[in-house]
Amino acid sequence: MIEVKNLSKDYKLKHKEPGLKGAVKGLFKPGFETVHAVKDLSFEIGEGEIVGFIGPNGAGKSTTIKMMSGILTPDKGSVLINGEDITKHRKTVVRNIGVVFGQRTQLNWDLRLGESFELLKHIYQIKQDEYDKTLDELDAILGIKELLNKPVRQMSLGQRVKGDLVASMLHSPKVLFLDEPTIGLDVSSKYALRKFIKEINALRKTTVILTTHDLGDIQELCERIIIINHGEMMEDGNLSEIVDRIAPxxxxxxxxxxxxxxxxxxxxxxxxxxxxxxxxxxxxxxxxxxxxxxxxxxxxxxxxxxxxxxxxxxxxxxxxxx
Ligand SMILES: Nc1ncnc2c1ncn2[C@@H]1O[C@H](COP(=O)(O)OP(=O)(O)OP(=O)(O)O)[C@@H](O)[C@H]1O
Ligand SMILES: [Mg+2]
Incomplete structure (x- = not known):
């Protein structure tokens, strides 16, 4: 389903020396500092898996998710989704994936939630009957219909994340990338979100890649975890086996x-x-x-x-x- 091969990404940052002298020098001869955010990552994920992608702050999780979902282009390596390279067949591959960043929204602040969804319906050219069916199905899990008339700007964080989740699933993607979806949510919203992930995974066999710092999310949802640090693979395997090995x-x-x-x-x-x-x-x-x-x-x-x-x-x- 997903094949990640030798994925690498560096960020180049302009390096400014302190003080006026440094600023002037930087104008003429800017120095660059390179951050090796992701180094030679390879792994495969099968259809219907829920994989927890974990690691400390700055480990390279979001960078990897962005490359896997076509938001960032890798420096090296490739991401194949259903056999298709995301950088070469971006348009078709993107139809097969959904992405939610807990810290950002893909919804339009100036629209009502329902209008945002309608917009996505047009962008993805989803047929009306299919759209209605999907919305009914997602509403049954998340209770989203009561929010359709609410302007996105006025929604609480929990409501907004629910909206984002539904938005990411409207075109029925086979793969869902979730980057810290539960960040800042209260207990009941977190519960709703976990239930959502479990149910769409069971109902539709959606493959889910989840980054989170909430270990409860991992315990509840993921049989398999991938741990990365400093952009490198540390562990990849069955959660309980890793637990037994590291803490027996x-x-x-x-x-x-x-x-x-x-x-x-x-x-x-x-x-x-x-x-x-x-x-x-x-x-x-x-x-x-x-x-x-x-x-x-x-x-x-x-x-x-x-x-x-x-x-x-x-x-x-x-x-x-x-
Ligand atoms: N746009 C950017 N420009 C420069 N450096 C960046 C950029 N985005 C991320 N980095 C750097 O790349 C490294 C990996 O960042 P990334 O956001 O992928 O980590 P993360 O694992 O998602 O961390 P967190 O748990 O804090 O979300 C960090 O050192 C970060 O400072
Ligand atoms: Mg991150």
């Missing part, structure tokens, strides 16, 4: 009736405050049930819970390894 442990949180907490074999007590103790254990060495059984022999347990190693731990570990 869990923590059992035990509440006792008093403040005494016993040490137990095959696990490490990592915290002990008041009646509560935390036991960290390797998933391949023992199980929570085994630890509970050992503890119950020596003390009465009031309550237990398990802290799964969160994806946030993975990111922390992965980022610091870089």
């Amino acid at each position: 442990y869990k923590t059992l949180v035990v509440e006792f009736y008093d403040e005494e907490a016993p040490e137990i074999e095959k696990c490490e007590m990592t915290e002990h405050t008041g009646n509560i103790a935390k036991y960290k254990f390797m998933k391949n060495e023992t199980t929570a049930a085994e630890i509970i059984a050992h503890l119950s022999k020596v003390k009465t347990i009031k309550d237990v819970s398990i802290e799964e190693t969160g994806i946030d731990d993975i990111i922390r570990v992965a980022y610091t390894l870089m």
Whole structure:
């Protein structure tokens, strides 16, 4: 579905030396500083996958998304969507993709939402019956129709992002690129957006590439993640496999009736405050049930819970390894 081969992009920035002297010098002999934003990235994404594209600020995620969606031209390498090169067949490829940037909008500030949609209908030459059907379908997931008469300028962030999502799906693209779609959204809007992504993926087999700093989005939506840093590929694989490899442990949180907490074999007590103790254990060495059984022999347990190693731990570990 999507083949990214040896993709690279540099940004050239004018480098100005400080002070008046530097400014004058820069006029005659401007220096340039090169930022290697994306370096030799290659990966493939199959139809119907939802892939989380993650990495710290400045890693090159947005730059990659922009090249994959035809907004930026790569310096080197290629992006094929359904076998077609995005730079060579831009017009046809763009019909197959939708893009949403959480921080920017493709809607027209001066129009009502419905008018913005109508405009897209004409641009993409979507037939009326198809347009109506798609809008009904998207409305059932996101509840967009009540917003159609609202001027885009007056919409809240959450409403605007919903509008952008619908706008990006009106022409029924096979691939949807989402760059930080949940940024700044409240919990219920975030929930609506995740539901939307899941449902269009299930209903239409839409392939989704999602960048986000919200690890909940990743956990909820993505079986596969790609981690990049400094423009380079760090990890590409199944989320739970990467989690198991990078952080092969869990923590059992035990509440006792008093403040005494016993040490137990095959696990490490990592915290002990008041009646509560935390036991960290390797998933391949023992199980929570085994630890509970050992503890119950020596003390009465009031309550237990398990802290799964969160994806946030993975990111922390992965980022610091870089
Ligand atoms: N238009 C631009 N001109 C010059 N440099 C740029 C431009 N856009 C991005 N960069 C630089 O390229 C690098 C990658 O930026 P990019 O926006 O792709 O990162 P990102 O992974 O999306 O980060 P974030 O998580 O903060 O959105 C950064 O060093 C950034 O400063
Ligand atoms: Mg970005």
